Amino acid sequence: MSKSISIFDTTLRDGTQGEGISLSADDKLKIARKLDDLGVHYIEGGNPGSNNKDIEFFKRVQELHLNAKITAFGSTRRKNTLTEQDEGLQRMINAGVPAATLVGKSWDFHVHTALQTTLEENLAMTFDSISYLKRKGLEVIFDAEHFFDGFKNNPEYAAAVLTRAREAGADWLVMCDTNGGTLPHEIHDIVTSIGVLLPEASLGIHTHNDCELAVANTLSAIGAGARQVQGTINGYGERCGNANLCSIIPTLQLKMGYHCIPGDSLPQLTNTARYISEVANVNMPVNQPYVGAAAFAHKGGIHVSAILRDSRTYEHIAPELVGNKQRVLVSELAGQSNVLSKAQEMGLSLDPSSEQARKVIDKIKDLEHQGYQFEGADASLELLLREATGEMNELFTFESFKMLVEKTAGRPVVSEAFVKLKVGGESLYTAAEGNGPVNALDNALRKALQTYFPQLKDMHLSDYKVRVLDEQDQTAAKVRVLIESKDYSDTWSTVGVSSNVIEASWEALVDSMRYALLGQISLEQGIQTSKEPRGLVNH
Missing domain, CATH: 3.20.20.70 (Aldolase class I)
Structure with a gap:
């Protein structure tokens, strides 16, 4: 046959x-x-x-x-x-x-x-x-x-x-x-x-x-x-x-x-x-077998500890056979193995017995308690781990932002954002309009940074989600914002949490650009992170 x-x-x-x-x-x-x-x-x-x-x-x-x-x-x-x-x-x-x-x-x-x-x-x-x-x-x-x-x-x-x-x-x-x-x-x-x-x-x-x-x-x-x-x-x-x-x-x-x-x-x-x-233009279910983002994702600490010894303990095939990859999720359910695995995946040195490792785990659990969720925001998690291990190179410093939203009878709503940053010791103040508050913030942030980091023009926001964390608080409830960003070679997600949806969006938005710039040389320090540059220089 x-x-x-x-x-x-x-x-x-x-x-x-x-x-x-x-x-x-x-x-x-x-x-x-x-x-x-x-x-x-x-x-x-x-x-x-x-x-x-x-x-x-x-x-x-x-x-x-x-x-x-x-x-x-x-x-x-x-x-x-x-x-x-x-x-x-x-x-x-x-x-x-x-x-x-x-x-x-x-x-x-x-x-x-x-x-x-x-x-x-x-x-x-x-x-x-x-x-x-x-x-x-x-x-x-x-x-x-x-x-x-x-x-x-x-x-x-x-x-x-x-x-x-x-x-x-x-x-x-x-x-x-x-x-x-x-x-x-x-x-x-x-x-x-x-x-x-x-x-x-x-x-x-x-x-x-x-x-x-x-x-x-x-x-x-x-x-x-x-x-x-x-x-x-x-x-x-x-x-x-x-x-x-x-x-x-x-x-x-x-x-x-x-x-x-x-x-x-x-x-x-x-x-x-x-x-x-x-x-x-159809979102794939994350749990789709073989090819879904969660098909080889592991969250429980015991599971992660086992796959670090041998992936066959909790994976029916090697994910690389179908072009997928193993992912370790970090959450309040995570043990030390999850965090260490993520750090290892990023090429970071994190001693499992160190006070540093314990503090990172405690911080992640505390943030999860506040409403952050890193399962769907790997980029924000990577930034957090790099900060904790001293591998993060901050390229710009946030000082303030201000929003103006105006509605005139018979005309569409106009949103305008004013952003103040410091890059390489220089203070920048920019303003930009957008078709909504988040779009206006995005435009203003890009306007300030693209002179120094022109590769940001090649990234864009591809998805934006808002989740109310406690419906009983009604309009005063905390919200979690997840932003998905893309360039020609990668997709990454970031998270922000606040009782103000604009502030939560700003957190996620800033993280998306910080992640896009991983590997860039600091204008002030002249040093580079251990991650390869993400700019689209050769595309």
Whole structure:
């Protein structure tokens, strides 16, 4: 039995049916290039002719000269018509791609209710459409829609649809759990039975996540003999999503002995997942398996103490295999091991038996008690540790800031910030407007610092979150502000806490810039921190 699995990515088609996901033609081309770099075998580009974005994509994707096969999606011919007159089939042929994904009904209930035709006509629609595309020289992947529901309701008819598709020359027969309600043992039994019925057919699996079983169902189908996996990056898709290729690929390749993508491509998986989430403008769940920020994060002191001896104690794989990294979280639950691990990760010298180490731990716990949270603010934690170990080189000193927010009837609110700093012994006083208080502070701070640190122009705030810590205090409650910042090579998060949201924002904002400038030479002291410079000098 072959141990190779064909990976069919439908992020650009099925993935875009997910709520809140909309991709431009440029976005789709960027993602296609990234998927090709990862090494998937098929990239489903969309339905040619269904919208202008997909039309443009199919025209421009030819220029990329990808290794993956670009496939066009469409349905079997309309009932009681000729294939030559079916506009959908003609669009697939004219898309200029080597392969077509053809979806057809395999549930008798859908044939009667959705298509409103006979079972015999549906079989003819399947056969005619596939054989027509094959005559036009296309590889045909037949997606049997609602196959598992159809098989459970009428196994003879569902099997007959696949048989006719095979007779028409379909290269792949893909069984779809379109409603996502089938269980893994059912998937295994049904795929096994089809393998016995059609032993020479190349079988595939396409599952949805409505019972949170899409990955499990896919693995079950592979165990029963399926050799093509259809899914999306990060599990994007309609309703609860599609099977998540970011979980399926490493599980098949690292744990089940199958070959899915080139071995040297697997470490690109985390970067691919995060890149596509950025292009799609969708935040990744931190606890997403394999590629999530918390997939290899450790918080409990006992756990951290163990992984410092051997990471296998609490990690099922080495995170580097999928391009992720181990993270140690520091919080009020943390023991000495957590802090020492973080210091070691940063290249800092911290003696575990020293008074210095004890003071750092006590300070972190005290700050956590005040409402700070460093699990999601690694940059603020690093700054704190560097300060405690004498490795922090302060490049500017805060003196004061003032805010002016003005609302005039019939006009939008105007925010203006005034910031006073000292850099290299020189006092600076700047003012800037913004579309809100935080944006105004950000602009004023940059205006003051960019003369001395021009690389700050390459960083920007990418996310801003405010959490009320004690709702009982209502408008006087403390708030925690988390700011995520980015440049072309890195992402980092900082935290601020205060009963005043502007002050909390300022704390997080200043930390974000202090972190961006780690490694810069002090104008006053002429020394440099032990961290490599973060400026984008060579980009």
